Amino acid sequence: MTVQAQLDELRAAIPGCTLVAYGDRAARLVLRTSAAVAWRQELLDRLCARGAHSLTAAEQLDVRLTGVGEPPDVPSAKGCEAVVATDGDVRVFVGADRADGEVLCCVLAPGADTHVALAKARAVLDRLPDTVG
Amino acid sequence: MTALARYHGEGPAAPSTRLQERLYDLAIQVPRHAPADLAAVFKRIDETILPRALTLTARDGRSLRLLVSNRRLMRVETTHETTAEDDAPVDPEAAAAVFARRLQPLLGDGQKVEMACVRYSADAFFWNVGCSAGLLAKAMGAAPARRAVQSLESLLQDNASARAEVSSAGQVLSRSARDSVEPVLAALLELVAGQAGTAGLRPPSYAGCTFLPAGSGWGAMIAARQDGLSLAIVPAALRDQILQAWQAANQR
Numbered sequence: 605m606t607v608q609a610q611l612d613e614l615r616a617a618i619p620g621c622t623l624v625a626y627g628d629r630a631a632r633l634v635l636r637t638s639a640a641v642a643w644r645q646e647l648l649d650r651l652c653a654r655g656a657h658s659l660t661a662a663e664q665l666d667v668r669l670t671g672v673g674e675p676p677d678v679p680s681a682k683g684c685e686a687v688v689a690t691d692g693d694v695r696v697f698v699g700a701d702r703a704d705g706e707v708l709c710c711v712l713a714p715g716a717d718t719h720v721a722l723a724k725a726r727a728v729l730d731r732l733p734d735t736v737g
Numbered sequence: 738m739t740a741l742a743r744y745h746g747e748g749p750a751a752p753s754t755r756l757q758e759r760l761y762d763l764a765i766q767v768p769r770h771a772p773a774d775l776a777a778v779f780k781r782i783d784e785t786i787l788p789r790a791l792t793l794t795a796r797d798g799r800s801l802r803l804l805v806s807n808r809r810l811m812r813v814e815t816t817h818e819t820t821a822e823d824d825a826p827v828d829p830e831a832a833a834a835v836f837a838r839r840l841q842p843l844l845g846d847g848q849k850v851e852m853a854c855v856r857y858s859a860d861a862f863f864w865n866v867g868c869s870a871g872l873l874a875k876a877m878g879a880a881p882a883r884r885a886v887q888s889l890e891s892l893l894q895d896n897a898s899a900r901a902e903v904s905s906a907g908q909v910l911s912r913s914a915r916d917s918v919e920p921v922l923a924a925l926l927e928l929v930a931g932q933a934g935t936a937g938l939r940p941p942s943y944a945g946c947t948f949l950p951a952g953s954g955w956g957a958m959i960a961a962r963q964d965g966l967s968l969a970i971v972p973a974a975l976r977d978q979i980l981q982a983w984q985a986a987n988q989r
Contacts, residue, residue: 647827662949665957689980690945691838691987692831714984718977 607732613640614728618721620713622693626732627652629659629699629707654709655697658686685726687718694718698725706732745790757814764909770794773852775844775877777801781852782810795843804857809867813839821904826866830876835867837876838987845877898955898968902962946983948976961987 605613607626608699615624615638622641625648627634634648643651663684684699694712706731710721771795773781781791787804804812811838826832843850868876893900946960956973959966960983971979 608809641828643827658947658949661947665951672849685950687948687976687980688945689948689984691834691984692826692982694984718980719783 607636608638609641610728610732611636614638614710614724615640618710618712618716618725620716621710621721622647622713623709624653624713624725625711627655627707627709629656629705632656636666651695651709651711652707653697654688655686655699655709656699658688659684659699659707662686672718687722689714696721698729700729708732741975765891770851770853772849774842774849777852778844780875781805781854782870783808784872785854788857790855790857792853793843794853795848795850799843801839801843804865806857808868809869810836810873811865817840828866829868829872829931833872835875836868836873840873863908889979889986892975892979892982893958893967893969893971896975897971898959900967900969903966903968946980946987948980950976 611624611626615621616656623639623643624652625634625639626636627648632649634645634652637643637679652715684701686697688695688697692714693712694716696710696712696718699707700707706729710725712718712721719733743819761928776795778791782803782805785805786807788804791805792800793803794800800815802814803810806815810832826835876942944961946958949959950973951957951970954973956971956976958969958971958979960969
């Protein structure tokens with residue numbers, strides 16, 4: 605399956621998802637998208653930059669907070685992901701383990717289930733490098 | 738032209754008709770401050786073709802600058818800007834929602850301000866998505882509910898392990914009594930800023946509400962406020978609840 609087909613499939617599989625963008629964390633550029641409405645390239649690149657920054661921030665915080673103790677109802681949290689709510693949508697970022705790897709971003713309608721989006725995006729991101737390679 | 742000449746110093750001290758007002762604004766760079774309410778701002782946006790900056794100043798000194806061109810509001814700037822270009826609105830409806838939220842504290846509930854107008858370079862609008870006065874009026878019609886703001890506040894108060902309010906200048910303004918995690922993890926590692934700009938880009942500022950999983954079931958919340966940022970370390974299980982509460986408190 606091509607990268608484009610996987611992105612299209614991912615967008616269709618996440619309820620309320622309007623955009624899926626696949627980009628390069630280091631270059632902070634969006635390489636491929638699947639979108640209900642086309643986004644301008646500069647907005648896509650800002651989205652990618654925001655994702656790359658948030659993922660790096662998550663990794664740094666993950667290191668520092670380990671050992672603080674556990675809160676009640678502990679879910680398993682992955683370090684290389686981030687979620688940002690804006691005025692009009694929710695943006696979910698999933699990153700490859702390497703800082704110079706890929707980032708996958710899903711833009712969701714407000715109120716969407718981010719757990720579902722993160723899980724599905726993670727599964728696709730894990731497969732994508734093989735497809736690209 | 739008579740009217741123009743008048744307002745170059747030869748005529749009366751203040752224009753008396755709307756046409757004279759517009760000629761005054763065209764001819765003179767020194768801004769003329771006039772009282773204005775929300776309706777006056779809408780009207781001004783609708784009548785402004787050439788790029789103009791409208792400065793709105795409240796009695797308590799709070800101020801906003803509105804960049805207007807081609808009968809569209811292109812940008813609303815605060816004196817303590819915390820939102821960023823990286824989360825720029827992608828369509829007019831989204832722009833209206835963002836602008837309405839910024840204007841609400843200054844012009845909501847029938848408040849009046851002083852409005853002044855000066856020329857402005859159109860270059861600043863190059864990539865902005867703007868909105869018409871009509872869309873803005875629609876967005877202003879639904880202010881964030883006070884109850885939604887309180888809901889977010891109580892959610893954090895009941896569940897955060899540590900909290901801090903940070904000014905737009907980066908100064909920690911307050912911390913919660915339950916603060917047990919070293920000064921909210923050194924203001925969340927100095928807002929994890931400055932360490933991620935490997936591509937030479939300015940690290941994005943934290944517009945919106947960012948939730949980062951932070952290991953061992955914890956999450957870090959970085960939420961934009963009117964005058965800075967709110968930081969909290971909370972159970973990661975509350976992520977969606979917090980994001981939805983923030984959106985409810987910050988949407989139109």
